[in-house]
Amino acid sequence: MDLFKETVDSQTVWLDGTDAGVYLLSVSVCYWFENSANESPENFMPANVMKRAFYKTMEEFPILAGQLKATSSSSRLYVEIDKDNLNMPSYTDRYCSLDYAAMRKSGFNILKLPIDGLSREYGPPVSSGLIRGKVEPAHFRIVRFKNNSGVLVFASIAHYITDGYGYSQFMNRWAEIARWMQQQAKEDAGEPLPVRKYNHDRSFHRSYRSSKIIDLEPAVVRNLTADTAFSRAFAWLSPGMRARVLRAVSYATPRSSSFFHVSSAKMEELRTKVQAHAPEGTRYTINDVITAYLAIVVGQAKEKAVTDWWSRPVPRIIRRMSGNRLGNPMDLVAAANINIRPRIDDPSAGEYVGNMVVGGSTVFSRDEIQQSPTKEALAAMALKVHRAILAVDKQYIGQVGHLVSRHPGVNAWAMLQYARKKNKLGISNQFRFPHYGVDFGSGIPSMVRQAPHPFANSVFIMPDNPQTGGYLFEFNLAPDVEANLIANNDWMQLVDGYSKYQ
Numbered sequence: 001m002d003l004f005k006e007t008v009d010s011q012t013v014w015l016d017g018t019d020a021g022v023y024l025l026s027v028s029v030c031y032w033f034e035n036s037a038n039e040s041p042e043n044f045m046p047a048n049v050m051k052r053a054f055y056k057t058m059e060e061f062p063i064l065a066g067q068l069k070a071t072s073s074s075s076r077l078y079v080e081i082d083k084d085n086l087n088m089p090s091y092t093d094r095y096c097s098l099d100y101a102a103m104r105k106s107g108f109n110i111l112k113l114p115i116d117g118l119s120r121e122y123g124p125p126v127s128s129g130l131i132r133g134k135v136e137p138a139h140f141r142i143v144r145f146k147n148n149s150g151v152l153v154f155a156s157i158a159h160y161i162t163d164g165y166g167y168s169q170f171m172n173r174w175a176e177i178a179r180w181m182q183q184q185a186k187e188d189a190g191e192p193l194p195v196r197k198y199n200h201d202r203s204f205h206r207s208y209r210s211s212k213i214i215d216l217e218p219a220v221v222r223n224l225t226a227d228t229a230f231s232r233a234f235a236w237l238s239p240g241m242r243a244r245v246l247r248a249v250s251y252a253t254p255r256s257s258s259f260f261h262v263s264s265a266k267m268e269e270l271r272t273k274v275q276a277h278a279p280e281g282t283r284y285t286i287n288d289v290i291t292a293y294l295a296i297v298v299g300q301a302k303e304k305a306v307t308d309w310w311s312r313p314v315p316r317i318i319r320r321m322s323g324n325r326l327g328n329p330m331d332l333v334a335a336a337n338i339n340i341r342p343r344i345d346d347p348s349a350g351e352y353v354g355n356m357v358v359g360g361s362t363v364f365s366r367d368e369i370q371q372s373p374t375k376e377a378l379a380a381m382a383l384k385v386h387r388a389i390l391a392v393d394k395q396y397i398g399q400v401g402h403l404v405s406r407h408p409g410v411n412a413w414a415m416l417q418y419a420r421k422k423n424k425l426g427i428s429n430q431f432r433f434p435h436y437g438v439d440f441g442s443g444i445p446s447m448v449r450q451a452p453h454p455f456a457n458s459v460f461i462m463p464d465n466p467q468t469g470g471y472l473f474e475f476n477l478a479p480d481v482e483a484n485l486i487a488n489n490d491w492m493q494l495v496d497g498y499s500k501y502q
Contacts, residue, residue: 004055005086013079015160016202020077022070023160024242027167028451030151031438032108034100036446041144043455045178045440047093050142053178053440054091055152057294061170061353063161063200064089068135077160089138096143100150103184107259107499108447110154113143126258137161153198156451159355165339166353168433169198201349231322255456256479257501258486261451262494264469270378270494277379284382287429291362292337292373292381297371297491298425299332299485301477313325332369335359336427338389340397358400359426360389373490426458435467450474452501456481470496 015023035044058064066079077214097114106112135158143152157167184190271289278284337357341349349356354468362385371377435448450460453476460474473495475482486489486498 001055001088002414004058004065005083006058006080008065008083008086010083011062011081013063013066013081013200014202015077015079016205016354018205018357019160019202022163022355023077023158025159026156027159028154029167029171029435030108030110030158030220030447030448030449030451031155031171031435031445032100032103032150032447032449033153033440033442034104034446035148035442037442039442040149041148043203044148046182046443047142047144048439049178049181051091051093053174053181054140054178057170057174059088060196060198061200064137064157066137068137068158068160079107079161085374087135087137089140090136091140093142094144096145096152098145099147103145103150103152104446108449109499109501110152110449110451111501117487129493150446153440154451160163162353163339163355163357163426164337164430164433165341165356166198168351168435168437171438172434173198175438175440182441197348197351198353199348200353202354204348204352205354205356223268253456254478255453255476256482257452258475258477258482258489258498259500260475260495260498261281261464262471262473263496264471266494267471273375274378274382279383282383282386284379284386286387287336288382289378290380290461291334291385291427293494294425294427295332295362295364295381296371296373296377297488298477298481300457301365301481301488302332302423303366303369304423304484305478305480331366332364332423332425333361334364334385334425334427336362336385336389336429338392339432340392343392343397349501358392358397359383360392362388424457428458428460431461431463431471433463435463452476 033045037044062081063079065088066078066081067085067087069080070077073171098112103109103112117236138155138157138161140156141152141154143154145151155167155171157170162170177193180190180193267286267290271284271286274289274292275284335357338360340356340358341352364381364384368377368381436444438445438448444466446465448462448465450462451473453460456476456478458476460472462471462474464472475485477485
């Protein structure tokens with residue numbers, strides 16, 4: 001760590017609107033490694049190498065040692081990196097009384113870990129830190145299982161620092177340096193460490209924005225800003241008070257986490273069938289098709305939950321008193337996150353590790369989500385998704401950047417709507433991120449999973465182990481919605497199996 005401190009220069013990183021919109025959240029992933037070759041503790045992800053490699057990686061990500069602060073006049077957020085007063089991430093490496101086989105049997109359920117294995121806090125306590133006045137930017141937990149049978153690497157980084165892409169860049173660089181260090185120890189003069197570039201300067205994100213103003217779809221504007229009296233009041237609050245609101249919403253929102261596996265063969269078969277009904281010249285991606293599919297099965301699960309609630313005695317009386325204006329059928333807004341780096345005509349975009357994800361929002365009517373997921377119905381809905389994603393061009397990205405930068409607090413409130421409102425579904429597609437490239441020298445993970453998310457109405461689509469193939473759908477839904485989803489025959493015929501965090 002001392003060597004890292006010598007490399008740090010004091011600096012200030014002014015956060016962009018896209019950072020501010022998600023500053024209360026974190027990116028948290030669990031990497032499970034099995035010692036299948038029965039390597040010794042000195043050779044299987046050795047603790048000293050892991051720690052030295054971590055701090056060397058920090059030299060290229062100094063923002064992880066900065067303090068999150070806000071201006072007193074406008075509550076604009078920035079990260080202050082003070083070489084004489086660093087805000088270091090917490091890093092622990094400890095042993096666990098459980099065998100790795102027990103964790104595999106539990107479905108790699110992090111909640112089954114004993115207290116001595118891992119803290120019950122699954123992400124940087126950004127909200128708690130803001131309330132206390134100091135935010136921990138990240139924490140890293142290495143858990144070594146009984147008899148050196150395996151290792152869990154749990155890493156959680158505050159979302160204002162980076163998005164899923166930047167997170168995976170950090171993890172892969174950490175692993176690359178660990179492999180290099182072990183190779184150096186075996187050879188008198190090994191290969192030099194490959195040079196990588198990582199850009200944390202938010203001015204890059206602002207530099208490509210077009211000066212031409214375009215009109216965004218009203219639904220897109222509502223999802224980004226939710227410009228109401230409540231959202232404006234939320235934006236007026238200090239970051240600490242916003243954190244209190246976030247924590248209250250999180251605690252007041254029941255949620256349950258479940259995992260579903262879909263094989264690559266089934267997914268491609270579904271895409272091929274839907275593709276047969278696409279307009280000429282249009283090629284649907286798996287993302288187009290699965291977003292449409294999720295809109296139907298999750299939309300139906302959500303509507304049944306709403307209908308069941310309003311059929312209860314007291315809500316039914318309230319609805320009648322309202323003249324049946326309450327509890328009406330709903331549309332569904334599905335927002336699939338898009339990594340916009342490849343859409344920018346700049347070869348250095350891949351070096352930028354701030355937040356560069358835009359939600360491509362698609363609004364589906366009740367009639368659409370009440371359909372059976374036939375290939376014809378999915379083709380029509382996938383076309384809407386396809387067009388919405390294609391619309392995310394440079395001018396669209398620039399206008400979204402202008403919008404959220406002008407109203408970062410309002411944008412943060414809009415993000416909370418995905419936890420609060422039944423007609424929202426946030427979809428985070430991470431199957432293109434190289435999570436299974438994280439090899440610390442003893443092989444790739446046997447499983448990679450998201451940690452439990454603090455909000456409902458979201459689904460993470462993760463890649464499965466390359467040897468198994470397929471996709472992991474990690475849902476965070478209200479318990480009644482989750483139960484309705486599991487009872488949906490169409491969905492359960494697509495999946496190969498599921499497990500729950502419980």
